[in-house]
Amino acid sequence: MDVEVPGGSEAVGGGTDTGSESSFKVSQVEIEDVEENLKNAEAIFEHLEQLPFQVFILSEFGKPIFVNNDRNEGEVVSLAALICAFVSRCQSWGDSLMTMTSQDNHIQFLHKSPLIFCVVSKYPEQLDQQLEVLFEQICSILSKSQLESVYKKKGDNYDLRKLLRGTDRLIDSSISSWRASPINLVDSSISAIPMNPSDREFLSTTMATSLGAAKLDGALFGIMIAKRQIAAIVRFKKYIIHPRDLNILINLVSDTTLQTDSQNWVPICLPRFNDTGFFYAYISYPWCNKEQDVPACLVLLSVKRDHFDGLKEVRQQIVSKLENNSxxxxNFSQAVKAPNLYQISQIGSNSESLWSFLYLNHSSRQVCMSASKIPLITRPERWTARCEMRRSSSLSTQHPHLRTLFVRGTKHCLFVWVTDLFSLYCIFGPFVTATIAFQIVEKLLKSLKSHEQRYFIINTTSF
Structure with missing residues (x-):
């Protein structure tokens, strides 16, 4: 079956990917509803207590570096030694420890010399990817080459927390954003701020022309970020920025300590671009003041440490041109202050039984999700939707040969459609049939395609 795929064919930072889907078949699965129980986590080896989600970062020599829940130092040291012992024992057998399971708890390990990462979670989905993200978050602060050299210079017992002092909040923020947002169910993805296509084009063109006119050798990217979403991105010629690196930048600029200053100059390593060197990020919040209160952040990236003054002038030109177009x-201020997410009613008639959806374009790595609607409005209801999206993702992972799943429950139905080009996760009301669900999904994809320039960044402007 041929489907027009919304979301563009080019990755946001450049590059392309292609795929095809030649057949369509809906597989129905009858399962019982599983009640989410967030409070009663089982004990893990009598050391991890009853916590639904716990992250440990330590050196491969057993020195604790980070833990995401408050514990006394003695307990942290003991747990770090235990984790290190597990990893070392498997390593002595010529093997690598990756996962362990204890009742309804899942333990994932990642050994990236000289660090060891461990996560304990009630939910097994993509724990390996979460640990990879944390490793890259640390590399963004120190760079991989610095990380490797520090223990050679300082010795095995060096406490890396001395170099990471003050950055725990960035690691915590990375963990929180992953757990709280359904968007992060899909790896390496970003979300675009919904905007009028002409407004996004004007924003991108203004950023690109201002950077190009400055002729700063080494200035490679300009990004406008708001509410953890991308409004526009421009790049120098054919350079590419990976969505994982974009998420590191999003995590950085969301740090409230930076927002107290109108401009910041921050060295940052983007591991997917180059894990041995640093960018220098000129970060400004031009309109985060009492008069305007537009929560947008402009990031200008250069590989030259002496570009602060030059990028400051570029920033002034961009802001002036944007403000002069009243x-x-x-429109931009309204889009940023209150993003107008996709409304399911846009699909048209007979779409009432669709309660929520999350769509991922595999080529552009961009996500579009629906605005909240009854009966998924309150925080607990939205958490339910988040859990069901997790459940949908888990089902598609458990049954990779099934490209489509229709899961009927007593409270709602799940519809999953995974192709080479896109993934779609939907929550329907309990009385919908597989046939009706598919008809609505077809209309949804057509609607997204017709409005893709509003909900996706289709082309990345270069300078």
Whole structure:
């Protein structure tokens, strides 16, 4: 079956990917509802207590570096030694310890010399990817080459927390954003701020022309970020920025300690671009003041440490041009202050039984999700939706040969459609049939395609 795929064919930072889907078949699965129990986690080896989610980062020599829940130092040291012992024992057998399971708890390990990462979770989905993200988060602060050299210079017992002092909040933020947002169910993805196509084009063109006119050798990217979403991104010629690196930047600029200053100059390693060197990020919040209160952040990236003054001038030119276009600036301010997410009613008639969806374009790595609607409005209800999206993702992982799943429950139905080009996770009401669900999904994809320039960044402007 041929389907027009919304979301563009180019990755946001450049590059392309292709795929095809030649057949369509809906597989129905009858399962019982599973009640989410977030409070009663089982004990893990009598050392990890009853916590639904616990992250440990330590050196491969057993020195604790980070733990995401408050514990006394003695307990942290003991747990770090235990984790290190597990990993070392398997290593002595010529093997690598990756996962362990204890009742309804899942333990994932990642050994990236000279660090060891461990996560304990009630939910097994993509724990390996979460640990990879944390490793890259640390590399963004120190770079991989610095990380490797520090223990050679300082010795095995060196406490890496001395170099990471003050950055725990970035690691915590990375963990929290992954757990709280359904978008992060899909690896290496970003979300675009919904905007009028003409406004996004004007924003991108303004950023690109201002950077190009400055002729700063080494200035490679310009990004406008708001509410952990991308409004626009421009790049120098054919350089590519990976969505994982974009998420590191998003995590950085969401740090409230930076927002107290109108401009910041921050060295940052983007591991997917180059894990041995640093960018220098000029970060500004032009309109985060009492008068305007537009929560947008402009990031200008250069490989040259002496570009602060040059990028400051570029920033001033961009801000001036944007503010001088009053029609654009009003639209932009509204889009950033209250993002207008995709409304399911846009699909048309007979779409009432669709309660929520999450769509991922595999080529552009961009996600679109629906706005909240009854009966998924309150925080507990939205958490339910998040759990069901997790459940859908888990089902598609457990049954990779099934490209489509229709899961009927007593409270709602799940519809999963995974192809080479996209993944779609939907929550329907309990009375919908597989046939009706598919008809609505077809209309949804057509609607997203017709509005893709509003909900996706289709082309990345270069300078």
């Amino acid at each position: 029609k654009f600036f009003v």
